[in-house]
Each structure stands twice: as C-alpha cells, then as structure tokens.
Amino acid sequence: xxxxxxxxxxxxxxxxxxxxxxxxxxxxxxxxxxxxxxxxxxxxxxxxxxxxxxxxxxxxxxxxxxxxxxxxxxxxxxxxxxxxxxxxxxxxxxxxxxxxxxxxxxxxxxxxxxxxxxxxxxxxxxxxxxxxxxxxxxxxxxxxxxxxxxxxxxxxxxxxxxxxxxxxxxxxxxxxxxxxxxxxxxxxxxxxxxxxxxxxxxxxxxxxxxxxxxxxxxxxxxxxxxxxxxxxxxxxxxxxxxxxxxxxxxxxxxxxxxxxxxxxxxxxxxxxxxxxxxxxxxxxxxxxxxxxxxxxxxxxxxxxxxxxxxxxxxxxxxxxxxxxxxxxxxxxxxxxxxxxxxxxxxxxxxxxxxxxxxxxxxxxxxxxxxxxxxxxxxxxxxxxxxxxxxxxxxxxxxxxxxxxxxxxxxxxxx
Numbered sequence: 287x288x289x290x291x292x293x294x295x296x297x298x299x300x301x302x303x304x305x306x307x308x309x310x311x312x313x314x315x316x317x318x319x320x321x322x323x324x325x326x327x328x329x330x331x332x333x334x335x336x337x338x339x340x341x342x343x344x345x346x347x348x349x350x351x352x353x354x355x356x357x358x359x360x361x362x363x364x365x366x367x368x369x370x371x372x373x374x375x376x377x378x379x380x381x382x383x384x385x386x387x388x389x390x391x392x393x394x395x396x397x398x399x400x401x402x403x404x405x406x407x408x409x410x411x412x413x414x415x416x417x418x419x420x421x422x423x424x425x426x427x428x429x430x431x432x433x434x435x436x437x438x439x440x441x442x443x444x445x446x447x448x449x450x451x452x453x454x455x456x457x458x459x460x461x462x463x464x465x466x467x468x469x470x471x472x473x474x475x476x477x478x479x480x481x482x483x484x485x486x487x488x489x490x491x492x493x494x495x496x497x498x499x500x501x502x503x504x505x506x507x508x509x510x511x512x513x514x515x516x517x518x519x520x521x522x523x524x525x526x527x528x529x530x531x532x533x534x535x536x537x538x539x540x541x542x543x544x545x546x547x548x549x550x551x552x553x554x555x556x557x558x559x560x561x562x563x564x565x566x567x568x569x570x571x572x573x574x575x576x577x578x579x580x581x582x583x584x585x586x587x588x589x590x591x592x593x594x595x596x597x598x599x600x601x602x603x604x605x606x607x608x609x610x611x612x613x614x615x616x617x618x619x620x621x622x623x624x625x626x627x628x629x630x631x632x633x634x635x636x637x638x639x640x641x642x643x644x645x646x647x648x649x650x651x652x653x654x655x656x657x658x659x660x661x662x663x664x665x666x667x668x669x670x671x672x673x674x675x676x677x678x679x680x681x682x683x684x685x686x687x688x689x690x691x692x693x694x695x696x697x698x699x700x
Contacts, residue, residue, distance in 0.1 A: 287400035296599045297588045301431065302384065305404050305582075308427045312419070314380040314406055319363040321386065325353040330569050331362035331538055336478065342389040356388035360405045361538075361563070361579055362570070368409065369572045378410035384584075397554050398585065405560075407579035409567075414511050417542045417562065418518035420578050424546060424558055425524050433590055436546045436557065438525065441532035442512040443540050444504040446565060452503040453479055459497050466493060483531045486553065499530050511541055534559060538566040542578065550593070551586055558582035603656075603697060605649035605675075606635045609642050610662035617660050620670065620686070627690045630697060633658075650675060658689075 290298060309316070325345050332339050344356040357363055360383050368374050368381070384404040393399060406423060408416055421438070428436050443449055457479045464472055471490055474481050485491060501509070519526055526544075534543045543561030551557075560580025567575040591597050608617035621635045634652050636645045642661075649657045659671035670689050672682040684692055 288398050293599070294588070297591045297597060298584065300591060300597050301584060301587055302404065304430050305382075305384075305427060308423060308430060309382045309406060311426075312380065312423050314382040314408075314423075317364060317367060317381045317383050319357065319360065319367060319383055319385065321356055321388075322354050323357055323363055323366065325355040327362050327366050327570070328355055328358060331365065331566055332359070333478070333538070336481075338389065340477075342391050344388050344390060358387055358389045360385070360387065360403055360581055361407060361566070364405075364407050364579075365566055365570050365572075365577070369567065369570055374409055374567065374572065374575050376410070378408060378416070380406070380408050382406045394554065402584040403581045404584060405579060405581035407577060409575060409577045411578075412564065412576035414515035414518060414542070416576075416578055417515045418522070420560070420580060421519065421524060421526075421544065422522060424580060424582075425522075428546070431587075431591065432594060432596065433587075435550060435590070436548055437527060438544060438546055439527050439529040439532055440515075440519075440542065440544045441529050442501070442504065442508060443533065443543055443561070444500065444508040445540055448503050448505060448508060449480070449500070449540070452498065452500045455498045455503070456480065456482075463493055480533045483533045494531065501530060508541065515542060534561055538563040538569065540564055544580070546582075548586075548590060551589055554586060556583075557586045557590070600632060601700070602632050602634055602652050602654040604631070604633045604658050604693070605652050605654040605656075606633060606658045606660070607642065607645040607649060608636060608660040609640075609645065610660075610665065612665050613660045613662065614639075616665045620658070620660065620689075624690065624693065628694050628697065631693065 306316075325343070328343060329339055338358050343358050345353055348354055364381055364383060368379070373379055373381070382405065385402065386400050387403050388400055390399060391397065406420065408420055425438075428434070444452075457475065460467065460475045460479055460482060467475070467490065468487070471482060471485060471487070482490065483494065485494070516526075532543055532545060539561040541562040541564070545556050545559040547555045548557055549555060558580055560578070562576070562578040564574070564576045566577060567573070606617050606621055608614050617635060621633060624633055625631055634654060636648060640648070646657065655674070655676050657673045657675060659673055661671075664671055664683075668686050669683050670686065672684065674681065
C-alpha cells in the first residue's frame with residue numbers, strides 16, 4: 287500500500303479531472319461507495335470460486351460477528367447501492383465512481399494491495415447499442431488524455447446456458463491434458479476452467495490453441511448481439527481486435543467483454559476492462575435488470591501519463607515577500623484580496639519572517655514566476671513591486687487598485 291506524493295498528484299488530477307468531464311458529457315452521475323461492505327455482497331457477485339474471493343479479499347468479523355470486507359472492486363457495491371436506494375427499474379441509469387480498492391496479492395509494477403479505480407456502470411439497456419456507448423466513452427477518454435497506445439480487445443461470453451455447455455467441453459479438454467499442466471492450473475481447472483483461458487504461461491497458452499472455442503457454442507441471439515456491436519464499432523471507426531480467449535476474471539460477466547491493453551507496462555498491460563453483467567442484479571437480490579460497465583486502474587494509467595511531455599505540474603504564479611514594519615499585516619490582507627479576486631491564482635505567502643535575501647531564496651525555490659514585494663516603502667505608498675524570477679523583464683511597481691487587473695491579465699495570457 288503506497289503513498290501518493292505531492293510531486294505526482296498532477297498526473298492523478300489530470301486523469302481524474304478528464305474522466306469527470308468525459309463522464310459528464312455522456313450523462314453519467316457520480317456515486318460514492320463505502321470502503322467496507324458485507325462479505326456476501328462480493329461472494330454473490332464475484333463468485334466464491336474466483337481468486338479474488340478465495341485468496342485476495344481482506345475480510346474480517348466485526349464485533350457482531352458479521353463478516354465484512356474491504357472492497358476489491360466497485361461494480362458489486364454500485365449494484366448493492368442502486369438496489370437499496372431505488373435507482374433501478376426505470377429509464378436507463380448511468381453511474382460512475384472512483385476510489386481505493388484492496389486485494390491481497392503479490393505487489394508488482396502497476397499492481398499494489400491498495401489500488402485505485404475509476405469505473406462506469408450503465409443499467410437498464412440490454413442491447414449492443416449500450417455496449418457501443420460504453421466503448422465510445424472509453425475511447426473518448428483515451429483521446430482526451432492523449433493516450434494513443436492502447437489496444438481494444440473484445441469477445442463475447444454468450445449467456446449462462448451457452449457458457450455452461452462450453453465450460454463442460456473445456457473442462458473435458460483440460461482434464462485430458464492434466465499431466466501437461468502445472469498444479470496451480472489444474473486447481474483452476476477444478477474451480478473454474480474458463481479462468482485457464484486467462485493464463486500467461488506460454489506452455490498453457492500453446493496448449494489452448496487446440497482447445498474448443500466459446501463462439502462455437504453460442505446461439506443465434508448471442509451471435510447477433512456480438513455481430514451488431516462490431517458493426518457499430520466499425521461505423522464509429524473504433525479499432526478493435528477480437529480475442530476469443532478473453533474471459534475476464536469475475537463470474538458475473540456475460541455477452542460482451544473487453545479490455546484496453548498497453549505494451550508499455552510489461553506483464554500488467556490491462557489498464558481498463560469490463561463487460562456486460564445482465565444477471566448480477568438478480569444475484570444481488572433484485573429483479574432481473576441488464577447492466578454493463580468497466581473499471582480502469584489509475585496507477586497504470588498514471589504510469590502512461592508520466593511518459594507524456596505535455597502534463598506538467600501547475601505553476602506557482604507568485605510568491606509574496608514582506609519585510610519591514612507593518613509589512614506582514616499588509617501582506618496578509620493583500621493575499622486575501624488577491625486570492626478572492628483572481629480565480630485560479632496560485633500565490634504563496636512567506637511565513638516565518640526573514641530578510642529580503644532569505645525570502646527571495648524561498649521565492650526562487652518555490653519556482654514561482656514572480657515575487658510580489660511589500661517593503662516599508664510599498665506599504666507607505668500603498669503599492670506592490672513585481673519582480674520577475676524566471677525572465678529578464680523589468681520589475682514593475684503598481685498601486686493596490688491596479689495589481690488585481692494586472693495579475694488577472696497576466697495569468698490569462700499564460
């Protein structure tokens with residue numbers, strides 16, 4: 287579990303602010319969820335046979351001997367909140383969330399035990415047009431962030447009956463090759479053979495080349511849903527790659543599943559993933575209702591944003607230097623008036639006194655563009671001296687009634 291330090295925050299804020307703008311443009315409303323849920327919320331939704339539930343959740347009994355868990359993902363909590371608060375069973379509902387998630391797994395680059403996700407969920411729309419809407423949203427977010435190195439992979443899992451039939455066939459195939467598989471993979475075959483399709487082991491992936499394909503077990507309706515989605519994406523010019531082995535790691539998915547992947551982060555290349563979950567609301571105790579959504583890993587996207595030259599920390603505009611009798615009192619009042627009168631102004635005020643020399647050293651270390659100077663002369667004249675710290679411009683002396691307009695114009699021109 288890692289600290290996020292001030293020098294990195296501009297990457298996080300760029301990602302989160304841009305995501306908020308895109309969600310708003312697509313009509314999504316924000317929802318905030320508790321960190322703790324009843325453990326059953328995740329067992330019902332994710333599935334007791336998944337690695338997330340069986341190995342990775344932080345779960346404990348509270349003082350009433352009720353099992354609680356730190357949330358390992360967001361969708362189950364959104365569905366629980368939507369059911370409890372009557373947000374479903376009307377017009378389609380669009381919700382988004384962000385925050386920390388927790389999984390007890392081996393930390394590595396782009397993956398830690400506390401990690402952060404931004405996610406979107408669209409309820410009440412069963413058709414491939416809703417799938418296309420979700421994929422359009424993701425595509426628009428990458429465009430606005432300037433991330434042109436992501437590859438979209440898609441697949442279909444069909445409905446639960448089709449998937450059950452395929453699961454039996456895949457199980458038989460894998461059992462026939464049991465001697466060729468390692469112990470961990472054979473354990474996974476027993477729990478959920480579809481999860482073997484996610485294996486990164488080259489030997490397993492080579493064996494899967496001869497495994498049956500899920501698409502061979504899909505009915506006309508499921509295939510039609512998938513084909514229509516591809517037509518929508520083709521019409522939108524959204525490039526995608528079909529991956530018949532893509533299954534996602536949670537049991538609640540059906541029909542469309544997808545991932546955006548990068549080759550710049552090593553093994554942890556998936557930065558955003560999701561799919562359709564038309565049975566999840568029923569699993570959580572509600573009436574049947576369709577849903578589709580995705581979650582993106584903030585840590586991994588921040589790593590990609592670090593490679594971009596156009597994302598820089600916000601500038602400190604000014605550092606207020608004050609020396610002499612009554613200068614501190616005058617500086618406090620000036621700072622209050624400037625911050626109130628100039629939206630977006632980033633102004634540091636010198637604290638703990640010091641000589642002009644000391645304060646200008648602090649101003650220089652702050653990386654401010656210029657210093658606003660209040661000495662005894664400026665206080666008496668009701669003026670402010672502007673000394674440029676990053677350029678050779680001549681210093682200025684302006685009256686208190688002029689400084690607000692000058693600063694506003696200067697900042698707008700940056």
